[in-house]
Amino acid sequence: xxxxxxxxxxxxxxxxxxxxxxxxxxxxxxxxxxxxxxxxxxxxxxxxxxxxxxxxxxxxxxxxxxxxxxxxxxxxxxxxxxxxxxxxxxxxxxxxxxxxxxxxxxxxxxxxxxxxxxxxxxxxxxxxxxxxxxxxxxxxxxxxxxxxxxxxxxxxxxxxxxxx
Numbered sequence: 001x002x003x004x005x006x007x008x009x010x011x012x013x014x015x016x017x018x019x020x021x022x023x024x025x026x027x028x029x030x031x032x033x034x035x036x037x038x039x040x041x042x043x044x045x046x047x048x049x050x051x052x053x054x055x056x057x058x059x060x061x062x063x064x065x066x067x068x069x070x071x072x073x074x075x076x077x078x079x080x081x082x083x084x085x086x087x088x089x090x091x092x093x094x095x096x097x098x099x100x101x102x103x104x105x106x107x108x109x110x111x112x113x114x115x116x117x118x119x120x121x122x123x124x125x126x127x128x129x130x131x132x133x134x135x136x137x138x139x140x141x142x143x144x145x146x147x148x149x150x151x152x153x154x155x156x157x158x159x160x161x162x163x164x
Contacts, residue, residue, distance in 0.1 A: 006066040009053060013070025014077060016045040021078025022085075029087045030159070086134040091158045094128045094144055096151040101126040104147045113140070131158070 020042045027035035053063045096104065105115055105128065114131040132140055137155065144151050 002060070002062070005052070006062055009049065009063055009066040010070040010073075012045055012049050013067050014074040016042055016049060017071050017074025018078040018081060019045075021075065021082060025082045025085070025087055086137070088134050089158050089160055090132060090134050090137060090155050092128075092130040092132065092137075092140055092144075093154040093156075094130060094151055095120055095125050096128070096144070096148040098124060098126050100148040100151075101128060104128065104144060107143060107147070108140075111139075 019038055023035050023038035023042060026038065049067070053067045057063055094101075094104075101117065105117065108115055108130060113136075116129040118127045118129070120127050130140060134157070141153060144153055
């Protein structure tokens with residue numbers, strides 16, 4: 001019977017931490033209502049779970065161990081899920097040769113990416129700012145590297161500012 005309690009603590013702690021991680025991500029991407037709903041669920045699970053762990057903890061330390069190990073796995077699972085969901089937008093700053101940049105712009109514009117072009121201080125190069133969904137990171141990077149293996153690529157998560 002005790003093993004089922006430990007297993008339940010472990011599983012619910014994984015769920016709680018994974019949902020908490022996802023909540024942070026959805027809120028940082030502007031989804032406040034979904035974040036609030038997730039927080040409600042996380043808090044409900046936490047209260048019930050913590051109460052279960054604390055009851056008789058001095059006599060049964062394995063509850064705390066199941067809780068801690070569940071937190072470990074839950075945190076990791078939340079990070080993996082966030083990576084798979086890849087919510088949000090990135091800007092890719094790419095420096096490459098001018099002629100290769102023209103070829104890259106043509107390809108990326110066909111894919112409907114937003115691109116801004118600037119001259120580099122080195123007159124032979126161009127700096128491109130490419131805006132795309134995080135889910136498209138591999139596609140953008142592989143396309144750039146196909147055109148120019150020497151291209152320098154920087155990526156940063158951005159938040160699109162809504163019009164007022």
